[in-house]
Amino acid sequence: MTRIHPVTGAILVRGVRPxxxxxxxxxxVIEMPGWYADDDLTGEYGLHDPDDMRVSDRLVSDLVGGxxxxxxxxxxxxxxxxxxxxxxxxxLQAALLIDPWQICEDPLGFTVLIGKAxxxxxxxxxxxxxxxxxxxxMHQGWARTxxxxxxxGEYVSDRxxxxxAEIQRAIDRNRQLIPSRPSRFEPPGSSRV
Numbered sequence: 001m002t003r004i005h006p007v008t009g010a011i012l013v014r015g016v017r018p019x020x021x022x023x024x025x026x027x028x029v030i031e032m033p034g035w036y037a038d039d040d041l042t043g044e045y046g047l048h049d050p051d052d053m054r055v056s057d058r059l060v061s062d063l064v065g066g067x068x069x070x071x072x073x074x075x076x077x078x079x080x081x082x083x084x085x086x087x088x089x090x091x092l093q094a095a096l097l098i099d100p101w102q103i104c105e106d107p108l109g110f111t112v113l114i115g116k117a118x119x120x121x122x123x124x125x126x127x128x129x130x131x132x133x134x135x136x137x138m139h140q141g142w143a144r145t146x147x148x149x150x151x152x153g154e155y156v157s158d159r160x161x162x163x164x165a166e167i168q169r170a171i172d173r174n175r176q177l178i179p180s181r182p183s184r185f186e187p188p189g190s191s192r193v
Contacts, residue, residue, distance in 0.1 A: 015035075101115030110133075
């Protein structure tokens with residue numbers, strides 16, 4: 001079975017040609033089915049049926065999905081790296097106060113802070129649970145989570161009485177878990193890129 005190319009008039013037959021698809025920093029080569037002229041080794045002038053296009057559509061979808069996941073992962077890695085720095089005096093002054101507070105594990109397995117939040121103006125709010133804890137400086141009176149700095153008031157030790165080493169292991173575990181679950185940390189209304 002053959003077809004005539006509507007523009008070049010070349011006789012086309014069923015076959016496959018290598019097709020290179022690029023998206024971001026990713027490149028993939030597939031064998032693209034279609035209608036090709038015998039002398040069209042690159043497939044530049046090929047024609048493709050809807051079934052042929054599904055092959056490349058799947059790959060494009062995989063490339064875009066992988067690129068988006070890679071971007072989210074990179075963004076979370078950057079947030080984690082930024083989170084380990086000490087806050088500026090301005091950042092610390094603007095941070096919520098949690099008083100009293102304690103350390104716990106949330107239902108997803110992340111170590112977080114819970115406690116009663118107060119605004120810098122002194123307005124006392126409700127009980128909060130933070131995003132995953134990334135740095136804790138009890139003696140300096142502050143903590144950093146994935147989303148914010150917090151000033152710390154009185155620490156209420158839980159029944160387990162975690163040691164400093166256990167707290168640090170829990171923070172290290174958070175740093176490993178966060179990039180493995182990027183969709184859990186998308187801000188509301190954000191694009192997933």
